[in-house]
Amino acid sequence: MQTQRSRVVAEAKSTLLRTLLVAAFLRSVASTSLPVQTSPHVAGAWQNNLTTLHERFQHIYQTGALSDLTIGFSKDNTTVSVHRLVLSVSSPVLEPMLTGPSPVGKDLILQDSPETFTKLLDHMYVGKMDLQSVEEALRVYATSYKYQVHSADKECSQYLGNQLTANNTLIIFEAAVDYDDKELQDLCVKMMNKDPDAAIAPASVIHLRKETLMGFLKSELLVSSETLMFDAALAWGRAQLSHRGEEPSSSALRKEVEELLGEVRFLAMTCEEFIDSVLPSGVLHPVEAINLLRVIRGADMSLIPEATPFSPSQYARGRNVKDLVKFDTLKCSGDSQYKWKNSPGRRGPYINKPYKFKAYTGSQPTP
Template sequence: MSFIVPVLKVAMSSTSSLNKRWQCRLTNTRERIAHLKDSGHLTDLSVAFSGHERVVQTHRFLLAASSPVFEAMLCGPMAEEGTLTLSDDLPEAFDWLLEYIYCEKVILPDVEMAIHVYIMAHKYQMDAVCDICSKYLINEVDEGTFPFVYETAIVLEDQNLLQRCDEVLATSSEAVLASRNIGHLRSSTLKRLVSHPMLNVSSEGQVVSALVTWGLAQLTRSEETSSVEPPEAEPGSDGKAVSEEGVAAEVSDNPQGRKKCLGEESLLPKLRQVVREFLPLVRFLSMTSKDFIKDVLPSGVISEAEGVAILQWLEGAFSIPLPNFVGYLATKPRKVLSTSVLFNDHKLAEDPDLVAVYYDKITCQIFDTFKTSEPIFLMKISSPCISSLDDGFIYVNNSKKEVIGKGSWRGLVCQFKRPVQLDPSETYTIIISVSHVWLLSNETLVKNQHEGLIFTGKAFLYNTKIHYFLVNDSEKTITNTSCTGTSSTLTSKF
């Protein structure tokens, strides 16, 4: 028994020194796992990537514990021994996955990385990571990144992300079509976009311009890969599912926009061949002659003879035979999103007694007990009676005083980053908080009607306009309408 005491003393002396073993120095399992990643200690697996020289050292059991697919690849009967080669995966995206696996990192740097990680997580059945990526893309998608996010949502069948893309399309169709990134869409996705019931533009020429952008991008890519002829259609146009790897490749291929081809004019003769499958979707006969001459004739998407025939039809020569691609949709104009309702209407110029009040800072209501008879999406609020050079914020609260939407007020307008859904079963309060502001207020009970839709509540500013679009339950899509109502003033006080 006497020989045990010196041994214990030596052990205690060693563990109390500054040179503790890492297992003792780190206090919990999370810290120890993070140490394994940072130090590379005990790694037993090399991960290589097709087309890349880089090799990552990692721990087999952690990958297997994080993904059923990795478990099958690493621990099943066909398990890889020393090196695991991942095809079509980006090393940087795998780095992010490792940060999540080892350190529970959940912050994504940008949309491009989120898409790459999302596709990898989907492939390896890492559902928690898929949720993180989906929520990030829902919050961050805009007109410029729309083509990449929309493609991803379709391929991965992410319904929540598709709904968010529908919102972006409903409110920003023209900006989406004007984006150079439209050239990165697959043929099947572009067809779906051009046919989308929520695509709304002021002129069909914007659709034609988008087709030109897309077509030239395909031809440029074909020229760069030394293809003799442009492809009949991009992968996916035959109705088959587009691969996840294909989406990832498109995002990596110059995500900031299509590279300008110096020989673009030489590609115009081939443009018709590339975009011909989309021509039946273009509503040529809904255009004005002026827009047709400006946007279509010089584009290269139709021949001179076809252009002359359509132009003659637009000028009233209805007996002229039209090209075969001009179908029943050609005369039907797309809906233009110009929805607005005016509350507390007042001719300010005719009332010299009105005086605006200046506030260094104010938080006040714009609407109270606001209610709509049908579900709507609120996009924007504007009023000439509140003006500030500083940016402010606007909040939409439900009856439980929960914030369901937040927007930025700039100048005379509040823009919501994403539409705020208002349901007829609820009442809402809309509040603005802004500094250095001139305010012309007037509390008024309002009741506005338009084609069966009724808005009620209290308005606190003259000439306040809300911009919205309807939620159409029967078609499960979003449609638009417009109205300018008159307010019924029941009480009025400052």
């Protein structure tokens, strides 16, 4: 018992001694004057000359300072030095590629146009782009939509809305549907209503997809003459043949626009319009042209073969583009608020169906 008490007392003394030694050491350190280490002033440092975060990001973008990634393009030898952090915080598509479990190395090769992607980089780094044309804005919009840079989408949309004219409305509307840009779609609709003849002019339609043009041919766009719809279909067909390097012969053109012609209301034309605009094109077979002209002049519809693939409507287009609702024949249509309204009226309840002539009586054609 006495031995155990002695051991406890010895351990307590030892612990007290160690504590006193540590306290003495700390007092000696506290009493010692140590020189303060300071960094020398860096004269002319770029960080000190740029007062805002915007200016600093612009500097590292333009000079490539502190970059940790090089982007190359498959279409040419252009390269640009960028920063993973900037691209990752801008694009949820690029983030996993650059900072995910298996990030790319020092180089990233993209399939995009270098000019277009560089415009997108401008937005990522400094928050704005210097867009120069509608065509450029459409290309950048497609790229920003691909990489889900929604702030750049908005900038492109605002630019396109400010550049809207009757002549470019259709191609912008097509893009607005693709990207589910409802605000831009509404602006396009308003422009179409102001000048429908210019909206459907040949120069306006040649770059459209077929399904987009088909939608407008099915619509009640209030054009001044049905010949404008016919001319639009032919202009689109000739552009497709030219793009493929084919001769625009009458037979080739007819084959190219066969489906589109089914939506042209030949019977709503006057005899003069049909003779002056349709006959010279040569896309109709002589028998078709004669029969159509006879019906235009008042002959019975039963004279026209049932298999003739043209619209039976004898009514001019009477509704305007406000009759657009969800347009399911356009690309990305499931997310769009527009398609051509399929409701009874001057055009009848069959506007989304293929047309074949049939005999009818009364004010509406028989389906």
